[in-house]
Amino acid sequence: MGPYFDIVIVGGGPAGLTAAVYARRAGRSVLLLERESFGGQIASSPKVENFPGFSAISGAELSDRLYSQAEALGAQIELEEVQSLQPGTPHTVTTDYGVYRAGAVILATGMQHRSLGLPGEDRLAGVSFCAVCDGAFYAGQDTAVAGGGNTAFQDALYLADICRHVTLLHRREEFRADPVLVEEARGRSNITLLPSTVVTALEGTDRLTGLVLKNTATGEVSRLPVSALFEAVGQQPETRVAAALFSLDPAGFLPAGEDCLTSIPGLFAAGDCRTKAVRQLTTACADGAAAALAACQFCRELERRT
Numbered sequence: 001m002g003p004y005f006d007i008v009i010v011g012g013g014p015a016g017l018t019a020a021v022y023a024r025r026a027g028r029s030v031l032l033l034e035r036e037s038f039g040g041q042i043a044s045s046p047k048v049e050n051f052p053g054f055s056a057i058s059g060a061e062l063s064d065r066l067y068s069q070a071e072a073l074g075a076q077i078e079l080e081e082v083q084s085l086q087p088g089t090p091h092t093v094t095t096d097y098g099v100y101r102a103g104a105v106i107l108a109t110g111m112q113h114r115s116l117g118l119p120g121e122d123r124l125a126g127v128s129f130c131a132v133c134d135g136a137f138y139a140g141q142d143t144a145v146a147g148g149g150n151t152a153f154q155d156a157l158y159l160a161d162i163c164r165h166v167t168l169l170h171r172r173e174e175f176r177a178d179p180v181l182v183e184e185a186r187g188r189s190n191i192t193l194l195p196s197t198v199v200t201a202l203e204g205t206d207r208l209t210g211l212v213l214k215n216t217a218t219g220e221v222s223r224l225p226v227s228a229l230f231e232a233v234g235q236q237p238e239t240r241v242a243a244a245l246f247s248l249d250p251a252g253f254l255p256a257g258e259d260c261l262t263s264i265p266g267l268f269a270a271g272d273c274r275t276k277a278v279r280q281l282t283t284a285c286a287d288g289a290a291a292a293l294a295a296c297q298f299c300r301e302l303e304r305r306t
């Protein structure tokens with residue numbers, strides 16, 4: 001059967017942790033399940049400058065604060081990955097450790113990074129998706145970043161302070177990143193920008209030793225010896241737990257409006273995993289609040305009926 005909670009929250013990013021705060025303050029029993037690290041995407045960001053109340057705060061500190069607030073209010077928080085969700089009265093949530101029953105479920109599963117999809121990517125040490133987490137392992141060494149947006153440039157600038165040299169590889173001629181970041185990177189003597197360049201293969205047996213590159217304009221093939229490749233090629237919605245239950249929107253997001261209601265009674269979608277125009281910390285937190293209050297209302301209706 002498994003223990004019962006009024007509200008089970010899937011995902012411990014800003015949306016999920018905010019939902020836990022609101023649901024606990026409304027007196028509901030809350031279980032929050034997070035598979036990896038509390039704080040979600042922002043946990044690895046070196047600096048946040050647009051979260052109200054903080055002119056600058058590291059992603060790690062913001063994550064700690066969000067976590068501590070939810071925990072202090074009495075949310076039960078577990079490091080478990082949700083593997084499936086069975087709607088019903090109650091809903092059944094199955095993780096890698098156990099089974100839980102829930103009056104309402106808030107899906108706050110966010111986004112996850114895209115990968116280049118190259119053979120060896122999962123196996124080779126030296127392939128990373130987080131410069132802040134793993135950059136220090138390659139201090140004094142030659143590294144590369146794949147991508148042309150803000151994250152790729154922020155990663156390259158961060159790594160340039162630690163590594164001997166950083167090569168930024170971008171498949172297009174133009175960079176998407178803010179011009180100020182591109183100019184800053186151009187001004188660094190140990191950053192090389194290589195537009196119109198794709199990685200076609202990874203070299204190495206256990207550890208990455210180099211990249212095979214192709215110039216998309218000329219077709220020229222070359223080799224770049226590096227000990228690490230940081231992939232910053234965008235993100236995609238993380239909706240695997242609920243994908244079978246809904247028709248996702250064309251970009252793969254969970255369809256739900258500003259009220260966070262999905263088409264299934266008692267299931268709510270909050271934060272970056274939901275169809276929406278702006279995916280930011282503030283909008284994730286706003287969704288967490290809306291979803292929690294709607295879930296509390298749903299629980300009250302359930303109680304009235306039984």
Ligand SMILES: Cc1cc2nc3c(=O)[nH]c(=O)nc-3n(C[C@H](O)[C@H](O)[C@H](O)COP(=O)(O)OP(=O)(O)OC[C@H]3O[C@@H](n4cnc5c(N)ncnc54)[C@H](O)[C@@H]3O)c2cc1C
Binds near residue numbers: 037044049050284
């Ligand atoms: C590098 C970077 C920098 C950013 N900087 C800013 C910034 O400066 N300002 C700003 O406003 N926004 C910024 N953002 C965007 C912001 O981080 C996101 O909008 C916000 O984190 C979304 O919150 P969320 O809770 O919806 O999702 P997420 O943060 O993605 O959290 C979802 C959580 O759900 C967990 N999860 C997923 N599936 C499961 C499962 N099956 N079981 C259990 N847990 C699961 C994930 O592990 C994750 O922890 C940045 C994003 C990145 C990547």
